[in-house]
Amino acid sequence: MTGLNLIRNRIRQFFAAGDIYILPVLKFxxxxxxLTVLNRxxxxxxxxTSTFLVVLLSVLCAIMPISGMAIVGAIFIVLxxxxxxxxxxxxxxxxxxxxxxxxxxxxxKDAPVLVLGPVASLIGVPCAVPLGLGLTGNAASAFSAxxxxxxxxxxxxxxxxxxxxxxxxxxxxxxxxxxxxxxxLSREMVLSIVIxxxxxxxxxxxxxxxxxxxxxISVAGxxxxxxxxxxVGSSVLLESAPEVPALLKNVLLSLVIGVVMAFFMHSxxxxxxxxxQFEDDEYYYYVKAVPKNVGKIREEEQAALDEDDDPDGxxxxxxxxxxDL
Amino acid sequence: xDEERIRLMTRLAMFEEDEExxxxxxxVKYHKRDYIGAGxxxxxxxxxxxxxxxxxxxxIMHITEYTENMAGISIKSLLLxxxxxxxxxxxxxxxxxxxxxxxxxxxxxxxxxxxxxDLCALEEMYSEEERxxxxxxxxxxxxxxxxxxxxRTDR
Numbered sequence: 001m002t003g004l005n006l007i008r009n010r011i012r013q014f015f016a017a018g019d020i021y022i023l024p025v026l027k028f029x030x031x032x033x034x035l036t037v038l039n040r041x042x043x044x045x046x047x048x049t050s051t052f053l054v055v056l057l058s059v060l061c062a063i064m065p066i067s068g069m070a071i072v073g074a075i076f077i078v079l080x081x082x083x084x085x086x087x088x089x090x091x092x093x094x095x096x097x098x099x100x101x102x103x104x105x106x107x108x109k110d111a112p113v114l115v116l117g118p119v120a121s122l123i124g125v126p127c128a129v130p131l132g133l134g135l136t137g138n139a140a141s142a143f144s145a146x147x148x149x150x151x152x153x154x155x156x157x158x159x160x161x162x163x164x165x166x167x168x169x170x171x172x173x174x175x176x177x178x179x180x181x182x183x184x185l186s187r188e189m190v191l192s193i194v195i196x197x198x199x200x201x202x203x204x205x206x207x208x209x210x211x212x213x214x215x216x217i218s219v220a221g222x223x224x225x226x227x228x229x230x231x232v233g234s235s236v237l238l239e240s241a242p243e244v245p246a247l248l249k250n251v252l253l254s255l256v257i258g259v260v261m262a263f264f265m266h267s268x269x270x271x272x273x274x275x276x277q278f279e280d281d282e283y284y285y286y287v288k289a290v291p292k293n294v295g296k297i298r299e300e301e302q303a304a305l306d307e308d309d310d311p312d313g314x315x316x317x318x319x320x321x322x323x324d325l
Numbered sequence: 326x327d328e329e330r331i332r333l334m335t336r337l338a339m340f341e342e343d344e345e346x347x348x349x350x351x352x353v354k355y356h357k358r359d360y361i362g363a364g365x366x367x368x369x370x371x372x373x374x375x376x377x378x379x380x381x382x383x384x385i386m387h388i389t390e391y392t393e394n395m396a397g398i399s400i401k402s403l404l405l406x407x408x409x410x411x412x413x414x415x416x417x418x419x420x421x422x423x424x425x426x427x428x429x430x431x432x433x434x435x436x437x438x439x440x441x442x443d444l445c446a447l448e449e450m451y452s453e454e455e456r457x458x459x460x461x462x463x464x465x466x467x468x469x470x471x472x473x474x475x476x477r478t479d480r
Contacts, residue, residue: 065344091382091385094378094381094382097374097375097378098375098378098379101371101372101374101375102375102418105371106421106425173385173388176385177385177386177389180382180385180386181386184386
């Protein structure tokens with residue numbers, strides 16, 4: 001644990017020292033990966049698949065706040081949908097407009113889920129989104145998790161819509177009706193929305209527990225809630241068993257991501273926790289004060305530096321000899 | 326160079342540069358009632374757009390049913406129904422905006438109090454410096470006069 005704390009502290013220091021350069025580079029990489037993934041997955045509008053344009057937009061995202069990247073990603077998706085058909089594009093634009101007006105304007109810091117949700121789903125860790133939202137946000141983030149599910153579900157429907165439009169068996173209107181019904185009224189969709197919201201709420205509630213290691217407990221609790229609700233919900237509501245290996249892989253990888261997030265965001269030294277009790281005229285107070293790991297890390301770093309300065313232990317040997325004398 | 330003043334100015338600049346606290350300063354520029362009122366007016370505009378979009382999506386989904394049963398639909402009751410739902414959604418969102426903006430304003434006010442104290446302290450430092458500057462030439466003149474009159478100062 002000491003080694004991990006040291007590594008974390010050094011990573012933090014590295015980011016703090018060069019955040020002016022490192023953050024834009026990271027944002028550029030994230031935007032590039034995101035836009036490339038969207039191009040590969042959708043790719044309906046030829047002009048957007050140009051590498052030059054992707055690089056240009058990634059540079060733009062690198063200098064914008066992270067919520068700007070979400071807006072660029074959403075516009076990118078809408079434009080691809082226009083490439084599929086005018087009506088699909090209009091529905092996509094309407095959906096993102098509704099998401100922005102009805103939900104994300106109240107929780108603007110959660111805007112990245114619009115693009116991180118689809119990416120998480122594509123790499124097979126959709127559970128990581130509600131876990132991350134629960135850790136970084138509050139109960140209102142349950143709504144952000146819900147809109148992320150809607151966005152992911154919409155993207156999943158697009159290949160089928162493209163196939164139907166190409167087959168020409170249905171009219172444009174009929175295809176759109178089936179798309180909207182699949183997004184808004186399907187049982188699978190309702191179940192996914194409920195699971196995402198419940199996972200966020202589980203994490204947020206468990207985070208407030210007055211025990212040790214609450215953040216780790218909340219990540220584990222959220223992952224367990226996701227797993228149980230998916231298993232039970234699929235068999236009861238959808239009357240079909242979920243793919244257990246894929247589900248377990250999703251939950252375990254998301255659990256790892258959640259633990260890493262908790263490790264970097266909330267590091268307390270429970271071994272030095274103090275329980276204090278005192279009273280005033282109206283209340284009796286039971287206070288638990290848990291120190292952050294910063295102080296301990298500094299001591300550990302000093303010890304490590306001392307070791308670096310004195311690799312063969314000459315100084316310690318000399319001190320021991322002097323003490324013996 | 327006054328180290329204390331530099332420290333104070335750095336703290337002030339950092340507060341103004343920070344995304345969250347900078348937004349707080351923008352919020353407290355307004356009176357609370359105006360801030361909430363502007364939010365509610367904006368909300369009416371946005372909810373109207375959102376409702377029109379929702380209606381359009383609903384119409385796409387159910388257009389076939391409506392065209393088939395056109396004769397059996399009362400336009401007046403349909404319009405009333407549409408307006409009623411609009412009113413309910415608008416009322417709910419207006420309450421939400423009212424609550425969120427009230428909380429946001431109160432928090433911003435709390436956070437900016439310390440910033441205004443720092444600003445006052447900086448202003449006080451400048452005034453003290455000005456006062457000191459004004460006093461200095463008089464003292465210099467007095468010293469000069471004292472030199473000319475052999476140590477006696479005229480008041």
